Amino acid sequence: MNVGTIGILGVGAVGGSIGLRARRNGLRVLGADVNDSALTQAFAAGAIDARAGADEMAGQVETYVIAAHLEPTLREIERLRGGAVKGPALIIDVSSVKVPVAQAAAGLRNFVATHPMAGTERSGISAARPDLFEGRPWAYVPSGDRELDERAGSFIETMGAVPFAILADEHDLAVALSSHVPQLVASCYAEIVASSDTVARQLRGPVACELLRISGMSFDMWRDVFQANAGNIERPLRFLGRELQRVADALAEDDIESIRPLFG
Amino acid sequence: MNVGTIGILGVGAVGGSIGLRARRNGLRVLGADVNDSALTQAFAAGAIDARAGADEMAGQVETYVIAAHLEPTLREIERLRGGAVKGPALIIDVSSVKVPVAQAAAGLRNFVATHPMAGTERSGISAARPDLFEGRPWAYVPSGDRELDERAGSFIETMGAVPFAILADEHDLAVALSSHVPQLVASCYAEIVASSDTVARQLRGPVACELLRISGMSFDMWRDVFQANAGNIERPLRFLGRELQRVADALAEDDIESIRPLFG
Numbered sequence: 001m002n003v004g005t006i007g008i009l010g011v012g013a014v015g016g017s018i019g020l021r022a023r024r025n026g027l028r029v030l031g032a033d034v035n036d037s038a039l040t041q042a043f044a045a046g047a048i049d050a051r052a053g054a055d056e057m058a059g060q061v062e063t064y065v066i067a068a069h070l071e072p073t074l075r076e077i078e079r080l081r082g083g084a085v086k087g088p089a090l091i092i093d094v095s096s097v098k099v100p101v102a103q104a105a106a107g108l109r110n111f112v113a114t115h116p117m118a119g120t121e122r123s124g125i126s127a128a129r130p131d132l133f134e135g136r137p138w139a140y141v142p143s144g145d146r147e148l149d150e151r152a153g154s155f156i157e158t159m160g161a162v163p164f165a166i167l168a169d170e171h172d173l174a175v176a177l178s179s180h181v182p183q184l185v186a187s188c189y190a191e192i193v194a195s196s197d198t199v200a201r202q203l204r205g206p207v208a209c210e211l212l213r214i215s216g217m218s219f220d221m222w223r224d225v226f227q228a229n230a231g232n233i234e235r236p237l238r239f240l241g242r243e244l245q246r247v248a249d250a251l252a253e254d255d256i257e258s259i260r261p262l263f264g
Numbered sequence: 265m266n267v268g269t270i271g272i273l274g275v276g277a278v279g280g281s282i283g284l285r286a287r288r289n290g291l292r293v294l295g296a297d298v299n300d301s302a303l304t305q306a307f308a309a310g311a312i313d314a315r316a317g318a319d320e321m322a323g324q325v326e327t328y329v330i331a332a333h334l335e336p337t338l339r340e341i342e343r344l345r346g347g348a349v350k351g352p353a354l355i356i357d358v359s360s361v362k363v364p365v366a367q368a369a370a371g372l373r374n375f376v377a378t379h380p381m382a383g384t385e386r387s388g389i390s391a392a393r394p395d396l397f398e399g400r401p402w403a404y405v406p407s408g409d410r411e412l413d414e415r416a417g418s419f420i421e422t423m424g425a426v427p428f429a430i431l432a433d434e435h436d437l438a439v440a441l442s443s444h445v446p447q448l449v450a451s452c453y454a455e456i457v458a459s460s461d462t463v464a465r466q467l468r469g470p471v472a473c474e475l476l477r478i479s480g481m482s483f484d485m486w487r488d489v490f491q492a493n494a495g496n497i498e499r500p501l502r503f504l505g506r507e508l509q510r511v512a513d514a515l516a517e518d519d520i521e522s523i524r525p526l527f528g
Binding site: 137181216222254259 | 428434442454458481490501509
């Protein structure tokens with residue numbers, strides 16, 4: 001293990017941002033990625049010092065960051081658990097659903113499940129920025145090992161973010177409401193705007209802009225998240241759908257006053 | 265009529281912003297408001313040069329801006345139609361539904377119905393900014409009198425905005441989708457977040473932030489708009505509600521792939 005060295009598996013928007021920030025902090029950054037040209041771009045962007053094979057990287061670094069989508073994250077955790085890797089003083093993931101990660105990682109030494117609450121609708125290294133996490137909450141699931149959890153908290157602080165301890169199931173319930181439901185609302189909304197032949201596309205309010213902005217995100221990024229967190233997303237989404245229909249009824253019946261309680 | 269003088273009825277966020285910008289452009293700005301302390305604040309904020317009574321203001325100014333909510337706007341149009349005011353070379357309103365305004369103003373000399381697509385979730389003069397309209401579309405309903413419409417377009421340009429000609433009914437359909445539906449979605453979403461006991465409030469994504477931001481708007485500001493535009497809002501709102509329920513069903517049935525088409 002080389003003190004002051006960090007390994008990042010997956011040099012996309014989040015992994016690349018971690019690399020840029022870590023290098024700015026004076027760390028040596030190794031990068032691994034299934035996509036070779038992503039590594040070349042990450043190196044050119046200054047997000048990594050050198051590439052490494054995923055196989056050996058974990059054995060060389062002090063901090064190991066799995067910066068992949070949910071499914072590859074679970075596979076990597078499986079691989080690390082099966083292997084003889086003793087290396088990193090801290091292993092974290094950054095995927096957006098924590099119950100399956102915490103379950104998969106049971107018994108994996110020095111692992112802390114985390115989730116930075118920052119992101120971008122764009123993916124890939126071109127969306128990486130060293131200040132992506134600045135001032136944003138970064139959730140982590142306490143492992144029960146206080147020293148390890150402090151290491152995770154310190155790492156999060158070096159990224160400019162604010163550590164936020166939360167249980168895995170509580171996290172997944174919270175992000176269903178704060179992130180996954182809004183994403184699905186945005187996608188459904190964008191579908192309606194796209195199918196309308198009005199000039200709504202030009203006459204956008206700020207919320208419409210924001211909804212249409214994130215509606216452009218890739219389904220492949222979200223697929224596993226929706227599947228893994230379906231149980232938490234379904235209920236508020238159904239409730240929201242029913243509320244909107246109730247409001248539509250109120251409008252149809254000229255019963256506008258019944259909407260008032262929605263406005264706090 | 266005093267050339268280079270503008271009268272603003274209603275010195276709230278929009279009227280105040282028009283005043284700030286007009287004064288920066290070298291115009292003399294008169295302000296009228298049912299609320300006396302609003303006028304004092306507008307004067308202190310530099311948004312008006314002097315107060316005037318609404319009754320005489322229209323007779324003194326070159327441009328007369330009705331910067332009020334929908335119902336008082338309709339009342340003012342009624343008053344101007346009934347009166348002997350011959351003054352202003354241009355009268356505009358800035359309310360957010362145009363069909364009832366265009367109907368009410370039929371025959372009112374030099375009137376053009378308009379709607380700046382800019383705003384703020386805060387109301388009152390403290391939310392006024394001279395650059396509120398900078399680069400934003402500002403819709404207007406052509407009156408048929410080319411010279412008058414050019415005057416309206418020029419005025420909009422002096423506000424830093426981009427004139428956008430549109431028929432009244434087309435406008436109302438467009439803003440139902442681009443502004444009124446998102447507002448109602450935000451209000452319903454905020455209701456769900458408020459009633460949840462998760463930490464969703466802390467772990468907010470950017471869209472959740474935006475939805476919760478506008479959900480704080482006052483119902484009294486929206487009431488007349490929802491009522492006047494109910495016919496255009498109801499259909500897309502109901503469709504959106506049904507789509508969200510369909511997605512909830514897909515999640516419950518582990519049929520995630522059926523969501524894919526929503527992601528363009």
